[in-house]
Amino acid sequence: MTDLPSIAEIPITPLGDSALIVKFGDSIQKETHLKVRQLAEHLDRHPFPWMVEVVPAFTSVTIYYDVMKLMTEGAKQGGESLTEGPFQMAAALVSELLLTLRDVNAPPARIIEIPVCYGGDWGPDLETVASRNGLTPKEVIEIHTSADYLVFMLGFAPGFAYLGGMSPHIATPRRETPRLSIPAGTVGIAGDQTGVYPIDTPGGWQLIGKTPIELFKPQQMPPTLLQAGDIVRFYSITREQFEAWEELER
Known part of the structure; x- marks a missing residue:
């Protein structure tokens, strides 16, 4: 180091x-x-x-x-x-x-837990990530939800967090052809990075799931859920839990 x-x-x-x-x-x-x-x-x-x-x-x-x-x-x-x-x-x-x-310590990190419904229509590339790494979709989910991810910085789009800490066992290259529109809340993998799209945007990441939580609310202050220094933990939820959660967010 x-x-x-x-x-x-x-x-x-x-x-x-x-x-x-x-x-x-x-x-x-x-x-x-x-x-x-x-x-x-x-x-x-x-x-x-x-x-x-x-x-x-x-x-x-x-x-x-x-x-x-x-x-x-x-x-x-x-x-x-x-x-x-x-x-x-x-x-x-x-x-x-x-x-x-030089002698001042940074404040303790916040821990932000993000629920994700993996696979299906919201994670169409989960099978791709699994097959490229010799894993089952269940194993990809287990690995993805087992890490603590450090928010290094925000950029690219409002509220988009660059996360460090993803396991190399599920690293997967970007898609050769980017999608024209990816819904807000979609969780993806690109190379050795993972992240959540905070707004609808084009993108070439491998999509493995979706969260019902809004990461960017321009009417609030601060407008972004995640901040540099936060620790993010993903956990798996069912489609029924996702739909119930999304209903509460409206």
């Missing part, structure tokens, strides 16, 4: 003229994720006055800033930093913050 960089070695680089990237590593691993989550969650709770948005990714955190607010903040501090550009000012402040965060 690659050692994480020390605070002094964490690179901070510009992204355009109003954002910077704090990069904690080059590979996807839990330790890197915890550093990403630690900084992103702190900034969510205690944003800089000049910060516009913070965006965590697999190995980095991007911080967007308002240049005028940043320069105004520099003037309030006596104007000494105004000889530097906005990026240099923001990078210096973020570097100072990283020093204070």
Whole structure:
């Protein structure tokens, strides 16, 4: 496993003229994720006055800033930093913050349990996943529901969680021909990844089931059920349980 960089070695680089990237590593691993989550969650709770948005990714955190607010903040501090550009000012402040965060632990992870009705019309590729891996559909379900999946980040579509932790025993390549529309709530596998489509969207993942739970509700705050740092556990339900649950969600 690659050692994480020390605070002094964490690179901070510009992204355009109003954002910077704090990069904690080059590979996807839990330790890197915890550093990403630690900084992103702190900034969510205690944003800089000049910060516009913070965006965590697999190995980095991007911080967007308002240049005028940043320069105004520099003037309030006596104007000494105004000889530097906005990026240099923001990078210096973020570097100072990283020093204070090094001994702070990330908050405990939430555990989110997601019911799934596997196979049938809602999981038309379950047999494909099973046959490619020399398993029965029941064995695929048992393996898929036996893991704890870490939400590394959200992306691709609103509420779509990139999960780590799927067993290689059920890894399956994407479909050669993507489907034009996949219903919200559908659970799929692509390579060594698994996930849930939060909205109706085209996609090429192998579909193995469907959940009656809504992962994206734009009228709520936050609108996404899953957040980076959550632990997801899938469990199997029957079609009758699915239909009853879906009725309650309406």
